[in-house]
Amino acid sequence: MSYIPGQPVTAVVQRVEIHKLRQGENLILGFSIGGGIDQDPAQNPFSEDKTDKVNGWDMTMVTHDQARKRLTKRNEEVVRLLVTRHSLQKAVQQSMMS
């Protein structure tokens, strides 16, 4: 999805609710994240899903470290994400066009 940084963006999003797993004394989600507004988007290994919101906190303008912190809060057992997916957006657009 192309967008200009700083400009409002419109996207089709999907709500995802993840319950954290307990691994020892930590709560983990079980996946990895890449990117952040301080990272080079061309180098992003995971370009498929983009996270817009985590538990209500905006993620469209966060650095990698801020994103990691918001996903790994100790006292939160459930993480609710709003995720944009390229394939979802394409599919909706194609359906709309026909």
Next chain:
Amino acid sequence: MQDRLRILEDLNMLYIRQIALSLQDTDIQKKIDHELRMREGACKLLAACTQREQALEATKSLLVCNSRIMAYMSELQRMKEAQVAQRTARRPSDAGPMDDRLPCRGKVCVSDLRIPLMWKDTEYFKNKGDLHRCAVFCLLQLGVEIYDTEMVLVDRTLTDICFENGVLFTEAGPDFELKVELYSAGLEEDSALGSTPKKLASKLSSSLGRSSGKRLRAALDGAPGSPVIPVALALPCAPGGPKYHLLAHTVLSLAEVQDSFRTHDLAITSNEESSFWLPLYGSMCCRLAAQPYCMAQQMMCGFLKLQVSLHPSLERLCWGGHGHGASLHWGARPSFPAGMSRAQTPRAWPPGCLGGCGVTLPLPLLAGQWKQCCDELMKIEVPSPRKPPALLAKQGSLYHEMAIEPVDDIEAVTDILARRVTALELRPDLGCPPWLSLFEGPLLSASHASITSDTASASPSRSRQSWGRPRTLSLDARLSTLKGRAGKGPATALRPLAGPPHSSSSSSGSTTPESERQGRRPTRSPLDPRSCLQSQV
């Protein structure tokens, strides 16, 4: 008129800067500059926002910035006057006592602020009449420290206005004056009234009932008794935006400090005719706590001269003070350094320890000016930083949200979207919603370009993507079947949107750099600083 205001403001600022320069005080000047920048930002936000809650928040920020600028400017002037008075004094004593020994500062905290309302029985219970709503917040000022509470929407379903977040002041003296001001903005449910031309509005107001007509006129004119903002600061950057007016105020001081919830009187400065009026009971409840710094921190460290008659037990003397009280460390020798956190009178010493000692404490007992605050340490919780308001209220969000459920069914999604597009076509006056751009030409060509680039360099990126990420299998299955069915969409009366990109040159043009970039990905080593950060969560 606008130019004149600008010139006046520039002159004001120049004057203030001169004062700051002559006082060699950069601290307040920096604070003023900061508030000026905040004010600019608030004006821009106000001009750009579309939702009412955002406008209310921005107007509140504007009001707070203006108050702070005023306070800093007054402080600078006061400092300048004091400096001038010092210089022009004929004799040193003329200038007044320059007492180095100021009473120690302390923290003052206002929390659990609650203002009871007094609705008429008919309004509250029978739910008659239109729901009159106001947006309210409190502005608290102590010296140059000004803070605002969060904004609360009030209507007759509430019995009290409650502000959850406390406010902490850190530079209070024992003679502090804490001004509390309650501001209110009337919210007319029918926002179209705001843009009605004046003549029509007055005709309307005269034909409506007397009380509602008066209220309407007051809302359009701006009620009498609203605070007079100095000319130079009355920036006309919020025409037609919400306006806050002073509803009530009070002043709290040391006498009102208590380690519990207390009721204080409010002076009401509005009348029933105003649009921003709320039926206040006339009092305000809160917990006003104060904690002088001398109670919690080491204030002085130095030598303590003792005139004692030698007593055998003196050598074993130790001061077991109260938890927060003085901690004196004694040694065998008469002269030793002692750190004290509070001056205590001799009667607090452990009994039987001294017998006949006289102690001269060379400390100014200025902690006593804090009176009841010194008896017992009041607990003050540092108020947690407030979450930005856009995240708390759904209506105030910067996101234009349109929840579509169930989310797994693409056809249901497109059905809803198609219906909304047709509905919008029937209402051309509403304008184009931002999400419509998602389904129009230019973006479509961009996505097509990335589709082709994806398939071009499919293998390296795909294999990496399939590693260990949770995927909603049902959705993916649906997507693959739908791609095959792209030709037949929902049969609705839909005006055909911009078709697929016509010029193949544009898509191929954008493909090349992307595929180049993607092709280069596998060769980058993970230690390369230019590669993207990954974290396991």
